[in-house]
Amino acid sequence: MIDAVGVRKSFRHRPVLRGIDIIVEEGETLAIIGGSGCGKSTFLKCVIGLLRPDEGSITVDGMDITKLATEAEIAQYRRRFGYLFQEAALFDSLPVWENVTFGLKYLTDTPRSRFRSIAGDKLALVGLKDIEDLRPSELSGGMKKRVALARAIAAEPSYILYDEPTTGLDPIMSDVINDLIIDLQKKLKVTSIVVTHDMRSAYKIASRMAMLHEGKVLQVAHPEVIKISTNAHVRQFVDGLSEGPIKMKIKEYEPPEDEEEQGRADETARRR
Amino acid sequence: MIGAFFGAGGRWFLETAESAGQFALMVRSAAFWFLRSRVEWRQVLIQMLRIGVESTPVVTMTTLFTGMVLALQTGASSNALLNEPFFVGTVVGFSMVMELGPVMSALVVSGRAGAAIAAELGTMKVTDQIDALYTLGTDPVRYLVIPRVLAFVVTLPILKIMADFTGIFGGWVVAYFKLGIPTNTYWHDIFDYMEVDNFMHGFLKSFVFAFAISFICCFKGLTTSGGAEGVGKSTTAAVVVSMTAVLILDYFATAVLVALGIT
Numbered sequence: 280m281i282d283a284v285g286v287r288k289s290f291r292h293r294p295v296l297r298g299i300d301i302i303v304e305e306g307e308t309l310a311i312i313g314g315s316g317c318g319k320s321t322f323l324k325c326v327i328g329l330l331r332p333d334e335g336s337i338t339v340d341g342m343d344i345t346k347l348a349t350e351a352e353i354a355q356y357r358r359r360f361g362y363l364f365q366e367a368a369l370f371d372s373l374p375v376w377e378n379v380t381f382g383l384k385y386l387t388d389t390p391r392s393r394f395r396s397i398a399g400d401k402l403a404l405v406g407l408k409d410i411e412d413l414r415p416s417e418l419s420g421g422m423k424k425r426v427a428l429a430r431a432i433a434a435e436p437s438y439i440l441y442d443e444p445t446t447g448l449d450p451i452m453s454d455v456i457n458d459l460i461i462d463l464q465k466k467l468k469v470t471s472i473v474v475t476h477d478m479r480s481a482y483k484i485a486s487r488m489a490m491l492h493e494g495k496v497l498q499v500a501h502p503e504v505i506k507i508s509t510n511a512h513v514r515q516f517v518d519g520l521s522e523g524p525i526k527m528k529i530k531e532y533e534p535p536e537d538e539e540e541q542g543r544a545d546e547t548a549r550r551r
Numbered sequence: 552m553i554g555a556f557f558g559a560g561g562r563w564f565l566e567t568a569e570s571a572g573q574f575a576l577m578v579r580s581a582a583f584w585f586l587r588s589r590v591e592w593r594q595v596l597i598q599m600l601r602i603g604v605e606s607t608p609v610v611t612m613t614t615l616f617t618g619m620v621l622a623l624q625t626g627a628s629s630n631a632l633l634n635e636p637f638f639v640g641t642v643v644g645f646s647m648v649m650e651l652g653p654v655m656s657a658l659v660v661s662g663r664a665g666a667a668i669a670a671e672l673g674t675m676k677v678t679d680q681i682d683a684l685y686t687l688g689t690d691p692v693r694y695l696v697i698p699r700v701l702a703f704v705v706t707l708p709i710l711k712i713m714a715d716f717t718g719i720f721g722g723w724v725v726a727y728f729k730l731g732i733p734t735n736t737y738w739h740d741i742f743d744y745m746e747v748d749n750f751m752h753g754f755l756k757s758f759v760f761a762f763a764i765s766f767i768c769c770f771k772g773l774t775t776s777g778g779a780e781g782v783g784k785s786t787t788a789a790v791v792v793s794m795t796a797v798l799i800l801d802y803f804a805t806a807v808l809v810a811l812g813i814t
């Protein structure tokens with residue numbers, strides 16, 4: 280169980296998370312949705328301890344990450360997690376198969392002789408084959424994402440945090456990944472948090488969905504409830520409308536009033 | 552205006568103090584992981600080969616010509632004074648072994664291998680690969696820093712010895728072909744006076760330089776922020792800081808070795 284209470288995080292005095300309360304039950308898949316830049320990745324990084332919240336607590340299996348002090352303790356806490364980075368974050372210097380099995384060396388006692396075959400199996404799960412010896416720089420964006428997913432699940436963690444697992448994949452492959460996430464949850468009883476912008480995927484895999492807005496949780500509910508939510512913000516987001524209470528619209532273009540004013544504006548900009 | 556000046560100065564001071572603290576923490580963490588976990592020998596070997604292959608040609612070229620210049624100048628001064636090139640081998644030998652061998656090899660390695668380390672780790676930092684190490688059960692200090700520091704500590708003293716030899720060889724080329732000093736004389740000028748302590752003086756210094764360069768360049772890489780531009784900045788900073796550190800530490804290391812009587 281992941282229990283986040285009142286999590287706050289600012290970057291250079293700019294608040295990003297303003298008190299997040301989220302509970303993820305054992306064996307559950309929670310999907311987090313929310314506008315770009317609202318702090319979803321930041322929250323995931325707080326959960327796994329890559330970022331330290333300014334306030335609040337995050338408790339996993341009775342261990343509060345915000346109370347752990349030494350590197351060894353935090354490392355111990357992290358062992359139970361798999362993490363899929365939004366930008367894949369594959370190791371450039373290692374071939375694909377070593378990327379996939381990288382965590383096995385440190386997190387499990389698996390003998391090295393089995394690494395290659397395990398890499399092949401995990402890559403097959405995400406729909407990739409015959410790429411074991413390529414370098415990450417030789418892969419397409421969607422392939423990188425899937426290799427990163429294979430890497431995140433290779434050590435069979437009990438918690439998996441997915442940061443946009445289906446972004447950049449074609450619709451069919453997205454659904455293959457959805458099925459994989461559901462399979463992991465059903466067969467291995469994995470508890471996971473999935474950050475996604477893909478509503479179809481969220482409805483399919485999530486046991487509950489949480490909508491983040493301006494650093495807070497707006498609503499947490501079953502996907503069927505979210506679909507018919509009466510909250511205007513949630514409505515606008517799941518329907519994908521530009522008109523509504525969430526102001527994301529780019530400022531409309533206004534031509535400068537006269538030349539002189541434009542010149543002055545430029546100068547102030549430069550002085551900053 | 553003046554306020555802004557002191558404000559900037561104060562900020563600079565605070566930032567420098569903060570990075571000094573972080574640097575100390577990284578060194579401590581390196582000691583911790585070195586004692587607590589198995590060293591990644593494969594990584595050490597890869598890094599040693601890289602440093603060696605990258606730096607050997609440049610070290611050889613620079614020290615060869617340094618030795619030649621030393622011989623030429625000593626010969627010229629001695630000729631002007633005594634009408635005969637005396638002690639050319641002695642000057643070249645002692646200068647190279649005690650001072651120029653360790654310092655020149657360290658400077659070259661800072662610019663070559665040190666820059667490469669900062670750029671590599673910096674790129675890993677801005678593409679989340681450093682964070683990925685944490686999520687896969689290891690730690691950048693353990694997986695990246697320790698192998699690089701060990702590789703430097705083994706490789707730089709070897710490069711230093713190579714630098715001594717190429718410098719002395721360069722000196723011999725000038726002494727023999729230009730100043731007309733017989734090989735025998737040149738050789739005796741060096742080894743009649745050279746003692747083990749003279750060699751150790753320079754040799755021990757190159758260990759100090761190896762630690763300094765590798766830790767500084769790893770630190771600059773791991774604290775990179777701000778995308779590709781940030782990688783460029785931290786690479787430049789790594790080279791500038793480590794070269795400066797080599798020259799400053801050279802004085803203090805010399806002072807300590809002199810106090811210990813290793814000269």
Ligand SMILES: Nc1ncnc2c1ncn2[C@@H]1O[C@H](COP(=O)(O)OP(=O)(O)OP(=O)(O)O)[C@@H](O)[C@H]1O
Nearest residue numbers: 290291295313314315316317318319320321322365
């Ligand atoms: N290391 C950092 N330093 C400073 N600001 C940061 C940092 N990381 C994130 N931010 C800021 O925090 C906010 C939230 O970022 P985050 O990456 O969590 O967004 P997100 O919800 O994952 O967005 P997206 O859906 O686009 O991935 C952004 O405004 C970003 O500018």
Ligand SMILES: [Mg+2]
Nearest residue numbers: 319320365442
């Ligand atoms: Mg994100």
